[in-house]
Amino acid sequence: MKVNAKLLDQVRSRSSELENETIDEFVAGRLSRRAFLRRGTVIGLSATSMGAVLAACGNANKTGGAASSASSGTGTASPSGSGPAKANATLRVANQVPAAAVNPITIADNGGLEMLCQVGDFLIFDNTGRPGPHLVPMLATSWKPNGDGSVWTFKLRQGVKFHNGQPMTADDVVYTLQQQCDPKNAANALSVFGGILSPSGVKKVDSSTVAFHLNTPIGSFPYLVSSDNYNSIIVPKGTNFATWQKTMIGTGPFKLKSYTQNVGANFVANTDYWGAKPKLAGSAWTFYQSQSPMILALQGGQVDMISALSQAGASALFNNPSYKIVQIPASLHRELSMRTDQAPFNDARVRQAMALTADRPGMVKALLGGYGTLGNDSPFAPIFASTDKSVPQRTMDVAKAKQLMSAAGHSSGINATMFTEQFQEIPQLAQAFAAGAKQAGINITLKVETQALYYGKATFGNSDWLDGQMSLVDYGGRGVPNTVLQATLTSKGVWNAAHFKNSQLDSLYKQFVAAVDLNTQMKLSGQMQTLLLNETPLIIPYFEDELNATLPNVHNVLGSQIQQTFLGSAYMT
Numbered sequence: 210m211k212v213n214a215k216l217l218d219q220v221r222s223r224s225s226e227l228e229n230e231t232i233d234e235f236v237a238g239r240l241s242r243r244a245f246l247r248r249g250t251v252i253g254l255s256a257t258s259m260g261a262v263l264a265a266c267g268n269a270n271k272t273g274g275a276a277s278s279a280s281s282g283t284g285t286a287s288p289s290g291s292g293p294a295k296a297n298a299t300l301r302v303a304n305q306v307p308a309a310a311v312n313p314i315t316i317a318d319n320g321g322l323e324m325l326c327q328v329g330d331f332l333i334f335d336n337t338g339r340p341g342p343h344l345v346p347m348l349a350t351s352w353k354p355n356g357d358g359s360v361w362t363f364k365l366r367q368g369v370k371f372h373n374g375q376p377m378t379a380d381d382v383v384y385t386l387q388q389q390c391d392p393k394n395a396a397n398a399l400s401v402f403g404g405i406l407s408p409s410g411v412k413k414v415d416s417s418t419v420a421f422h423l424n425t426p427i428g429s430f431p432y433l434v435s436s437d438n439y440n441s442i443i444v445p446k447g448t449n450f451a452t453w454q455k456t457m458i459g460t461g462p463f464k465l466k467s468y469t470q471n472v473g474a475n476f477v478a479n480t481d482y483w484g485a486k487p488k489l490a491g492s493a494w495t496f497y498q499s500q501s502p503m504i505l506a507l508q509g510g511q512v513d514m515i516s517a518l519s520q521a522g523a524s525a526l527f528n529n530p531s532y533k534i535v536q537i538p539a540s541l542h543r544e545l546s547m548r549t550d551q552a553p554f555n556d557a558r559v560r561q562a563m564a565l566t567a568d569r570p571g572m573v574k575a576l577l578g579g580y581g582t583l584g585n586d587s588p589f590a591p592i593f594a595s596t597d598k599s600v601p602q603r604t605m606d607v608a609k610a611k612q613l614m615s616a617a618g619h620s621s622g623i624n625a626t627m628f629t630e631q632f633q634e635i636p637q638l639a640q641a642f643a644a645g646a647k648q649a650g651i652n653i654t655l656k657v658e659t660q661a662l663y664y665g666k667a668t669f670g671n672s673d674w675l676d677g678q679m680s681l682v683d684y685g686g687r688g689v690p691n692t693v694l695q696a697t698l699t700s701k702g703v704w705n706a707a708h709f710k711n712s713q714l715d716s717l718y719k720q721f722v723a724a725v726d727l728n729t730q731m732k733l734s735g736q737m738q739t740l741l742l743n744e745t746p747l748i749i750p751y752f753e754d755e756l757n758a759t760l761p762n763v764h765n766v767l768g769s770q771i772q773q774t775f776l777g778s779a780y781m782t
Contacts, residue, residue: 217266239728294781300779313441314388330348333436338770387411435688514774523758533763535756541683543750548679556617557745675705680706
């Protein structure tokens with residue numbers, strides 16, 4: 210690689226120590242161009258600096274939009290439709306019924322989080338799965354870490370107004386994030402912030418600058434305040450979250466018109482939106498308990514779109530010119546946890562036996578129609594740059610499962626109960642798990658519940674999800690594995706349904722999230738992947754692509770890995 214040292218020195222002179230380490234990794238050939246752009250975006254390297262580094266290394270003609278689009282502001286996809294937008298159009302959307310009140314502090318289900326991203330914005334948009342940078346500015350225009358990644362400083366967008374006309378300032382951002390990371394609020398976002406960010410660490414620098422002083426260095430912290438952390442839309446200082454559902458005041462492209470519990474919601478365009486003005490006049494959301502009636506509604510012309518589509522039971526919509534499928538490769542997945550603190554799953558051999566009965570390729574084919582990739586019983590999805598892809602893939606082996614059951618003293622079999630939720634293909638996946646397990650003498654009784662009953666209060670002692678002997682749950686995708694690792698597998702994880710406690714994993718996780726270079730991350734991830742295969746506290750059979758289904762006249766719907774639907778740039782023809 211021929212390097213323009215003078216140009217490179219100019220970039221280095223205005224870059225931080227952490228940024229220069231990333232530049233050095235790229236120049237030395239230890240980071241690919243794609244990995245450099247991704248990592249540079251995360252740590253706050255400007256589009257100008259990244260473009261200059263590529264030019265200095267002889268890649269000026271290959272920058273494309275990846276670096277330059279980092280400051281686009283909205284994270285929206287390029288237009289996918291043709292023809293002029295229909296004036297005053299209202300998009301009709303079929304959506305899973307929210308399992309509880311639409312409260313940004315406590316929302317933990319798909320139906321509810323869809324409401325948040327209609328009216329709210331995040332500091333950053335996670336663009337993972339699409340061309341361009343993984344992180345795109347929203348309410349924050351830029352971010353920078355200190356030398357070791359323990360303090361991150363964010364500059365805020367100017368001229369942003371809440372739906373009530375109030376200007377958004379640093380005070381609102383500080384208030385919002387302090388509430389989201391305060392243990393006293395039992396916030397769902399503590400799954401992200403727990404042990405990492407405390408209320409006292411969220412500090413106002415000036416009216417347009419906020420600094421996050423972390424409890425421990427985090428090399429990928431911007432993901433934690435992005436749309437990945439779906440609870441963290443910015444709301445006005447002093448907001449009463451318990452009554453927020455009545456107004457849903459945020460900064461987003463749509464305003465709440467009406468909301469009827471268990472029935473639906475209506476939104477109208479926010480003509481004062483800071484970004485590109487919405488092309489839709491509004492959207493009308495109808496809530497459903499399951500996907501089958503959503504499909505019938507789309508086929509019957511009652512709705513224009515199904516959000517967060519599962520391929521299971523929807524074959525009539527695929528390869529059919531009457532419908533469009535919006536697809537994003539994702540780390541979206543299902544986790545089957547087993548209580549490692551209770552017999553019989555306190556024996557790793559029993560957990561391994563259960564994992565060896567899963568026909569993963571068959572599950573991907575039958576339940577996802579091929580729209581997914583195999584899981585290997587850890588949250589490290591194939592799309593993550595940090596995933597060690599040399600770790601061997603676990604395959605179905607019933608004979609070995611029987612041997613393990615016999616070695617654990619269960620040659621005559623065991624009985625177990627699996628709790629799960631009525632959501633997308635999950636009931637069918639539970640049945641597939643039970644059928645496979647029976648071959649090894651693991652007899653499973655299924656308890657398929659409504660999401661409201663299954664999640665309960667989403668806290669230990671108050672949730673079949675977290676308290677069940679076996680529990681099969683859905684997880685939205687993220688741009689990095691940090692959140693799912695911390696929340697589901699570390700000893701104090703708030704979503705640790707397996708009740709798994711392993712000091713070695715805790716230590717590896719801390720090293721992993723603090724690591725700023727990709728090579729170190731891959732080394733640590735490989736160790737964690739291997740440890741989790743040996744211990745098997747949970748089973749991840751596959752990673753799903755994120756899907757939406759629309760009529761042909763619907764364009765520019767922007768989905769996310771976490772099954773959010775952004776309609777700010779959507780239009781109808």
